[in-house]
Amino acid sequence: MSKKNRARRNKQKTGLSPGTVVYTGHKSEQKLFIEAFNYSPTHVKEEEIPSVDGVFSYKSDSKDHVTWININGLNHTDVIERIGTHFNIHPLILEDIANTSQRPKVDEFEDYLSLNMKMLYYDVEKGLITEQISLILGHNYVLSFQEAEGDVFNELRERIRHGKGRIRTLGSDYLFYALIDNIVDHYFVVVETLGDKIEDLEDDLFNGSTQEFISTQIQDLKREILRIRRSIFPLRDIINRIEKSEHRLIDSKNLPFFQDLYDHTIQVNENTEVYREMVWGLMDMYMTGLSNKMNEVMKVLTIISTIFIPLTFIAGIYGMNFDNMPELHYQYSYPILLIIMLVMFVLMIFYFKRKKWL
Template sequence: MTKKRTNKYKKHIKQSPGSIVYTGENPTEKLFINAFDYGPNFINELELKSVEDAFNFKQTESVSWININGLNHIKDIEKVGKHYNLHPLILADIANTSQRPKIDVYDDYIFVVLKMLYYDENENIKIEQISLVLGANYVLTFQEIEGDVFDNVRERLRLENGRIRTLGADYLLYALIDAIVDHYYIVSETMGNKIEDLEDLLFNGEIKDDLSQQVLSLKKEVLKVRRSIFPIREIISRIEKNEHTLINPNSIQYYGDIYDHVIQLSDSIDIYREMIWSLMDMYMTTISNKMNEVMKVLTIMASIFIPLTFIAGIYGMNFDNIPELHYKYSYYILWVVMVLIFLGMIFYFKKKKWL
């Protein structure tokens, strides 16, 4: 049964520019907000009951990270956007889960869209959009569902002597982007292992019924990962080249480290893409070889029985003047001749290395 495809863009039809429309697949997700407010000598980790509780962090001298889970809560996203003076187009991009990774630079804040990648327990790739807003002393993150790849960042924030506690919001943005990119390595490694396993199956001639589906599925995964990773080069490049007051010049070198990682990942994805095409060619070649083997056996069998059928046909005709027709050993002589022809052809085929 063919899987029904959904069109996320239909939700934008007849909507005015800047309208906030949730395009994800979790319309019943609960709103969950947690926050880290910290400085060199203190840290407060809070679970907020409403978006209004997040408004006070904008005016503090400490650095704050406010993480909002539940993009289906449009009204709450609008409240956050209004308080933090976010452009309506930014809010629309936050709710649009099919948004391409990008960066928008404004006077008071920087907006970044990225994709979090991970494999579930069945090794199916999952892609979740995350939007980040960098302000003077805060970072806002918007996620579709609860659960992310930032546990390591949270642990570093809880450490009293951690570097992240002594630096500003721009370093926090770097740490969050770096956590996302680092998780790409896990996805890349898993994908590489899956490709190598399929290569081993093909080299060993183990053609399973669903092998073509596995190759096609891997091809789609590589393309999804490629679309998620490649735009990050442009994002980091713009951060490095843009002399924005929100980015401390001392933090630029950290972003350069992310750029190096993205280049390395991009090269790996390109290699995997070529390997997938090679797998498809190898699969078709293997199938063709197996078909040739079958045709070879059938051709040899037909070649053996053609002269035997010819002899049997001659002696099956109803004529009185056929030699040895009434000879009592004719039947046995015929069998001896046919067996000798059979063995002679088998010997000839083996000598020619066709068998």
Template structure:
């Protein structure tokens, strides 16, 4: 393993290109394979035990979606790649979960990598890599673990809702990517609510000691979302401009719609990024104002007691011949002068609106 800037990368240095090595931490994840094979008139949904059971769908006239959960099962992924003539470098990228969103174009298929974002039980954003391989009549998807945002897509296939059962595999890839991008809006909405809550808290003055750390955590979440979204714009743009036969002209309009959504999400991310910096500045300003209030009170108290201390210091000196010492009312006069000074300074500070 190599360690760069505090992060552990499981890929070994000097490894042979095309070596299929899982780099995640879910070594105990069970293998789960599901297939949806459909035409306009019918569909077949199966849960498979091994990838060999999916080989029959390769050369059919129907459209097939094979979804594999469990990137730690590299042998099964290798068998699937061998049957579908997938390049070893593609298989290597599938199981290397630190990939940046990207697209690779091959003669018979497209390879797309993107990040699926969701909140876990601890209210933290999880970024899970999802890989797609688009063929002439199939889409292969690879996920690290169970749980995704594709339930609506499954229902559309089962119930023949929308166009998915009447279109080709390029449209199936579109609806899968669109499901992930649509979920970005939910993430953005939650981030926006968090920023508004922080603003309300800071303006109210009820700031706890942990708020600076909370703001930093929110900043990291925004950066994580930004890293997932910004490269995806180029991916979708390249799919839209693909000149091969895999992406039909009538489908490119739908990918253009995804691109528009990504632009909208990206703009929101940039706005939230600026807002989070403003939150930190606002918090530091609040702390500074509180400190200034404390310093103002201390300065006023010091200003009041400095002349009183001066008078007390004069008459506290050990000289035998001080004129006022023998005067009968000196003690009371001294107290009177000090009280007048005290009240006078309070009135002066009040008029200056320092109190």
């Protein structure tokens, strides 16, 4: 993201009162998409909701049903405000939902839990995608707010549709956990993909490759690992806080799942730190490779210079002071000499390029 775009995002909220919902991302043309899953152990209803009014019918105090409402399109701030009003969500939480630069955090209220975090995945064309996602855990419902379409929840949707595992037999707190768990699982995929890229680049450096594009790749990896670390590092404390919060919406029988999730966040953080150290070491390897290659070049040129030093010394003493030099009397000696010098120059340039000295 350019400095101009970052500055524009920061200025969007300047001077506004706390709780003002302002979208600070760059996907302002994203269409609104709302889907809902309402399920119990015996049935499931999946629906695409055409307008925000269809969301309001799902708020229910029934203990037998759990509802997951997924909203794509944080640029539709009016929709976020209407949903927040209906579910009694604090304005400061709504402000954080639309703020795509919000640091991952959790907020506890009497009737709900709010979690802001980043969803990471690799796109074949766009590379690393970092997307804002916010989760609201309430009584028998979970709201998820995504910046744009495309997420990591397809497997979870299949489990709900077909009743696989325990997803439809446990409450909304387990759904809340399952959504976070899916995001964390893809953190592992992202970190492993990053690790493969680092190891491939490391192999290139070990094989003596010092092309200019490698330095650019190293800088790109540095930026990627910093983006990943900013998204992942705070999550460990967040999950630990949820696990120890004793909030009434978190059933004690589901606490072991959050404990396991906490272990996963520790593991993914440790992996991230390992790869971070590897990335910072790649530039040292690159500079060391350049230095070694320069030393090899200087060694060859020094040998060549040493060979010609005595020859130049002798030529310097005697010069061209010989009577028997038939070339001096040829009509085209001078242009022939210039041509020979030019050919020698071209051949040397070609040789240096072939040896990758230039």
